[in-house]
Amino acid sequence: MAIFTLNINGKKQEVDVDPSTPMLWVLRDHLNLVGTKYGCGIAQCGACTIHMDGTATRACMLTVSSVGNSEITTIEGLSEEGDHPVQQAWLEVDVPQCGYCQAGQIMTASALLAKNPNPSDEEIEMAMNGNICRCGTYTRIKKAVKLAANS
């Protein structure tokens, strides 16, 4: 066990965990931030996507000891009121079915748009390909990303 001071959603947070613990479980088990989901644990599904210094990162393979002072943003910290343009676009297009993958999808999409405000269809697909939606909301997700890009 070791103590880590993390910078999460703009707040300093201290945790005492094994250094090999992935951020996914630090967030969920130790910090009560459960919006970041577990889907595969091997960086294949994207359900656990968070931002590390603005870059979409799979929290299930990111050990707590490798985070250092990086700024971590989770779905809970993406906006105060759920009013981030990507979240708004998701609601407008009515994307979710079961909804389980959507926090990860939104985190990947918002990181993409921060770097590339006007992505082409191909760029959206390339960026989003690491995020599986088992319910098959892909066409709506693309529509929502484009809507967010234009807003």
Added chain:
Amino acid sequence: MTLVKTKIGRRAFIRNTGLASGGLVIGFSWLASCKMTPEQVSSLPKEWFELNGFLKVGDNGMVTIMSPNPEIGQNIKTAMPMIVAEELDVAWKNVIVEQAPLNTDIFTRQLAGGSQSIRQGWESLRMAGATAKQMLKEAAAQAWGVSANEITTKEGILSHEASGNSAGYGEMASAAASIEVPEEVQLKETKDFSIIGTETKNVDGKKIVTGQPLYGLDVYKEGMLTAMIVHPPAFGMTYKGMNADTVKSMPGIKDVFHFEVYPEGIEKQWSDQGGIPELVAIVGDSTWECMQAKKALEVEWEQTSKAESTAYHEEELLALLEKPTETPARKDGDVEAAFKNAAKIVESTYSAPYLAHNTMEPMNFFAHVTPEKAELLGPIQTPEFAEKTVAARLGMPVEKIDIMMTRMGGGFGRRLYGPFVIEAAVISQKMNAPIKLVYTREDDMTQGTYRPSYKVKYKAGLDADGNLIAWHVRGAGTNDSLIFEDRFPAGAVDNYLAEKHSLNTNVTTGAWRAPRSNFIAGAEQAFMDEVAEASGKDPIEFRLELFDRAINNPVGDPKKNDYDPERYAGVLKLVKEKSDWANSNGKARGVSAYFCHDSYVAQVLDLEDGGGDMPRVEKVFCAVDCGIVINPLGAKNQIEGGIIDGVGHSTFSAMSFNDGKPEQSNFDRYRLIRHSEAPKNIEVHFVDNGIDPTGLGEPSLPPVVAALSNALYKATGRRYYNQPFINERPPLVG
């Protein structure tokens, strides 16, 4: 307007409950009026006929609709309250939808499976809304000294034109609470609907996009431990022994023990299907610590029944396809004689592998068992059944078992089966602590309860004019007999023979989105395409001729056929028109139509030009007849999802086995469709026919498999017989 009286008796399912302080509260049961067969009804627990939905009109005019329904992603949590609000005549913006608290004596729970929720709830939900409206009218009539018949309602306002009186529902709500529940109510004409049929957003949308804790895996409670299981690495194996000592001392680990989930003599429910009798439990402080211990633990298993491999299943199923059955499932005319006289014979065999459900949220359940009671919470669709087994297994009376449901991160049939509920309860009892059982993705994918693997062989005979004169289908599945003998083209061909086999295996199987249809539709409609080609006719015209036959001069007793040929033909005609079928613009396109879960779907699918050996789907035109569409926005989402699911699984996905051991355990080797592989465009059209609503969650998946393979044939010149199609490469191009 239609005056409706219930068959079962209104008092039985609508009650003025008087629960609330202030306002009107109506309790109702949305299952009470469903049109089920006597067998289905008698198999339902009687509590299901008690109250399970609530509707409250507050003094402030806000309407709260509480639904105990589990949400697995079919959007029923939005659609069902829309039906109530429609008949109540209240503005949707003044409606609040709440998840009913399931842990009270008043609510009973539901089963959401087989696209049935809306179909079964339709009439009850409408009557609940209409009843409340009628009581509000009566209250206003008394207050104003006028006849209730003269009072009209609109968007939550009661008006009496002659006297000029008007009042909001809120003003009359408390008075309405003392009105007797009417025996008869008027339901709206479908043409007067103002909420049903409007695009309405998911009531949980905001919670989902902000990452609120909604799912079973999000349950964290004071003092809760995490539990994981270790199951046999291969089917046919049982527990022999382990040395848990080294693992027990790992950090954060509280206990490691072997336990029996289903000891001899425990009465099982159907929802226990797939349950593994003996497991090992690892219990610890946190998920990661349990995962580490799970990796380190060595358990000894022994092979106690056959170690089956995919090659074995394939061989056995193929052998069954060569074997006539003793009693055919259906026989019209004489196929053998007809084949002898046929000018042309077409014959093909189709196959599909086992599939895992792979809900994005793996199986999990919270349990807190004390000597006094058992509290269980999580994603399960069949709590009424699970609680019986939990009670039997814990040795507690059923009244002390309380199972509550969370939102579910996908179902697809998987959450009809709940051995994990029993496992969680047993582990909690043993630990004497609240625990959350979590399956890793690997546990989830290798545990079983798969979509069976299937093979089917078709043979069709055509006369010299290209008319279909004989049809023979023989199918086989693992633990499943596959064929729906009374579905199309039964009733449309003079000589028809359907035979079905089932191969017993120890690889466990269960319902998977659109059971059986998910394979047989793709095979049948791909074969239909081959037969149409052999007949020299256009594939849509060929099918329409068969439907004409089934309409005008059906073979055998038409009541036996479980489809309506007019509605079937209707979706084909609609998709033909919407896709401009004759003008494919040089695109490789395929057509398909299927009926299941009481709904009819026809699709035309276009492939992208070029695109290599596995071209991408450019567009799917989809015509759907599912009766009245409650919420087109949510309905289209379901249909799009089913199409993507069907394209994805038939193209990419498979579970295979080597000596009983699953060869895929996570998304690195089990391939699911991704963004860049999904159909680019999906266009959904509904048939507008005013018929009571039917299933939506399933019916768009089965036919799209054939729309795809028929288009692939156009693109590559090669028929795709075996799923996943990606393994059929390299195709014979040109």
